[in-house]
Structures are given as C-alpha cells and as structure tokens.
Amino acid sequence: MELTLNHFLFVSGALFAIGLAGVLVRRNLLIIFMCLELMLAAANLTLVAFSRFHLVEGQPAYDAHVLLFFIITVAAAEVAVGLAIIVALFRSKETTDVTKVNTMKY
Amino acid sequence: MTFLFYLFAALALFGGIGVVVCRNPVSAAFSMIVSFLGLASLFIQLDAYLVGILQILVYAGAIMVLFLFIIMLLDVKEEEKRHFPYISFAGAGAVVTAFLVLVILVLNRGGTSGRTLPELAATEAGGSDVHRIGELLFGTYWFPVQIVGVLLLAATVGVVVLSKKELR
Structure with a gap:
C-alpha cells in the first residue's frame, strides 16, 4: 500500500489524542507538561506532512519548515519558563500534584 | 518505505x-x-x-x-495507585474518542488527503533543504528571527527572576 497524506495525518491526530488523554488523566504537573509538549510535536508532524505533499516547483513548501523552526524555538522557551514556574510552585507547596494545588496564593 | x-x-x-x-x-x-x-x-x-x-x-x-x-x-x-479518579478517566476517554472519531471523519472526506507521496524534482548542488531554509530564515523571515531572539532573551531573564529565592 502506498503512503498517503492520510497516514501521516492520522498518526499526528492519534499522537495529539494521546497527549490530550495524558493532560486529562494524569495528576503530576511535570507529566501534564510533557503531554502538552507531545501535543505540540504532533501538530508539527501535520505541518511537515502538508509541506511535503504540496510541492512548490517540485520542492516541499519550505515556509512550513521555517514555521516549524520557530515553533521549536518557542517551545524551548516555553519549557524553560514552565519548568521554572513548577520549581517555584514546588518550593512553596512541596508538591507537584495538581489536585493538591487548589488555592490561589497561600 | x-x-x-x-x-x-x-x-x-x-x-x-x-x-x-x-x-x-x-x-x-x-x-x-x-x-x-x-x-x-x-x-x-x-x-x-x-x-x-x-x-x-x-x-x-x-x-x-x-x-x-x-x-x-x-x-x-x-x-500512588489507590486513588483512582474514575470521573477523569471517563471524561478523558470520552473526549479522546470524540476527537479520534472527528479525525477519522475528516480524513475520510476525501479531497487532497488521499494523495500519495509526490516525487521531488532533482536539485542542483547546494540545493539541500538546509540551504533553502537558511535562505528563507535570513531573507524573507529575517524579522521573525530577530523577534524570536528577543523572546529567548525574555525567557532567560524570566527564568532567572522566577528562580530567585524570595519570589515576592
């Protein structure tokens, strides 16, 4: 069977669904954060697949790769800030369980 | 393949x-x-x-x-294993099933999604994807690159501020 765009889009959708399930089911803040990253990466696969299947002058649409470059950069910045926030939270609450973090300030 | x-x-x-x-x-x-x-x-x-x-x-x-x-x-x-939040499992199962059904429905709708992997045109020497992306990054998209640089700087400063012992 020949590979089609559908194959890649389905893998991307399934990976996104797995990440979504993780965000909804898990209670550890760090793992929820990892699942968010997983969803972001799944969306990246959609971008690359579309760029490869819609050729511009016989080449993939490289603008998608540039966009991906930016997405990866922003994801790195987001992870750095998010982990710093988790560490600050852990310092004040001594936990990373989201069910135990239920007050705004104290 | x-x-x-x-x-x-x-x-x-x-x-x-x-x-x-x-x-x-x-x-x-x-x-x-x-x-x-x-x-x-x-x-x-x-x-x-x-x-x-x-x-x-x-x-x-x-x-x-x-x-x-x-x-x-x-x-x-x-x-720990004992605390099992059935509500969240049921909710997650419902949401994920709905999402997957939606994905399958959209993919089965036809259109361009069934097309097979098209052949790439032959490139001349120095026409690799790194080359092309570099040209785009420092040509067409030079301004977003600068903005992303500022974003990384802001993230670094933000992390340092957040990591200070006395947060308030």
Missing part, C-alpha cells in the same frame, strides 16, 4: 502511550524521548532533514534533559 513508516509511527505512538501510562516520571520522560525519536524519523521520511535533526537535538536532547533534571531535582514521587 511503508514498513519503515509503520515502524516509526508505532514507535512514536507507543512512546506517547508510555508517557501517559508510566507511573514513574523518569520512565515517562524516557518514553517521551522514544516518542520524539520516532517522530523525528517520520520527519526525515518526509524529506525534512533539518527539522528532523532539530527535533532530536532540541526536543530529545535539550528539553527532555531539562525535564529529567527537574524530575531529579524535585525528587518527584510516583503517583
């Missing part, structure tokens, strides 16, 4: 499932690395060499090492 696709797709998906299922955060992080390796292989299969390598370097290398570092630093314990 098709076999490799299924292999790497399975790698990515089972790695993802591992992140959700593993109770121990360290094993979850390692499953995540496996998942990212599979994903990067899919990128490379789609002739996105630079992006695939970046995925491995930045995600599997830098970001997951940062995660592991924080997991070790915080000494995060495994989630």
Whole structure:
C-alpha cells in the first residue's frame, strides 16, 4: 500500500489524542507538561506532512519548515519558563500534584 | 518505505502511550524521548532533514534533559495507585474518542488527503533543504528571527527572576 497524506495525518491526530488523554488523566504537573509538549510535536508532524505533499516547483513548501523552526524555538522557551514556574510552585507547596494545588496564593 | 513508516509511527505512538501510562516520571520522560525519536524519523521520511535533526537535538536532547533534571531535582514521587479518579478517566476517554472519531471523519472526506507521496524534482548542488531554509530564515523571515531572539532573551531573564529565592 502506498503512503498517503492520510497516514501521516492520522498518526499526528492519534499522537495529539494521546497527549490530550495524558493532560486529562494524569495528576503530576511535570507529566501534564510533557503531554502538552507531545501535543505540540504532533501538530508539527501535520505541518511537515502538508509541506511535503504540496510541492512548490517540485520542492516541499519550505515556509512550513521555517514555521516549524520557530515553533521549536518557542517551545524551548516555553519549557524553560514552565519548568521554572513548577520549581517555584514546588518550593512553596512541596508538591507537584495538581489536585493538591487548589488555592490561589497561600 | 511503508514498513519503515509503520515502524516509526508505532514507535512514536507507543512512546506517547508510555508517557501517559508510566507511573514513574523518569520512565515517562524516557518514553517521551522514544516518542520524539520516532517522530523525528517520520520527519526525515518526509524529506525534512533539518527539522528532523532539530527535533532530536532540541526536543530529545535539550528539553527532555531539562525535564529529567527537574524530575531529579524535585525528587518527584510516583503517583500512588489507590486513588483512582474514575470521573477523569471517563471524561478523558470520552473526549479522546470524540476527537479520534472527528479525525477519522475528516480524513475520510476525501479531497487532497488521499494523495500519495509526490516525487521531488532533482536539485542542483547546494540545493539541500538546509540551504533553502537558511535562505528563507535570513531573507524573507529575517524579522521573525530577530523577534524570536528577543523572546529567548525574555525567557532567560524570566527564568532567572522566577528562580530567585524570595519570589515576592
């Protein structure tokens, strides 16, 4: 069977669904954060697949790769800030369980 | 080609499932690395060499090492087994099933999604994807590159501020 765009889009959708399930089911803040990253990466696969299947002058649409470059950069910045926030939270609450973090300030 | 696709797709998906299922955060992080390796292989299969390598370097290398570092630093314990939130399992199952059904419906609608992998035109020497992306980054997209640089600087400063002992 020949590979089609559908194959890649389905893998991307399934990976996104797995990440979504993780965000909804898990209670550890760090793992929820990892699942968010997983969803972001799944969306990246959609971008690359579309760029490869819609050729511009016989080449993939490289603008998608540039966009991906930016997405990866922003994801790195987001992870750095998010982990710093988790560490600050852990310092004040001594936990990373989201069910135990239920007050705004104290 | 098709076999490799299924292999790497399975790698990515089972790695993802591992992140959700593993109770121990360290094993979850390692499953995540496996998942990212599979994903990067899919990128490379789609002739996105630079992006695939970046995925491995930045995600599997830098970001997951940062995660592991924080997991070790915080000494995060495994989630205990007894407390089973059935409501959240049911909710997650419903949402994920609905999402997957939606994806399958959209993919079965036809249109361009059924097209097969088109052949790439032959490139002259120096026409690799790194070359083309570099031209785009420092040509058409020079301004967003500057903005992303400022964003990284802001993130660095923000992390330093957040990590100070006295936050208030």
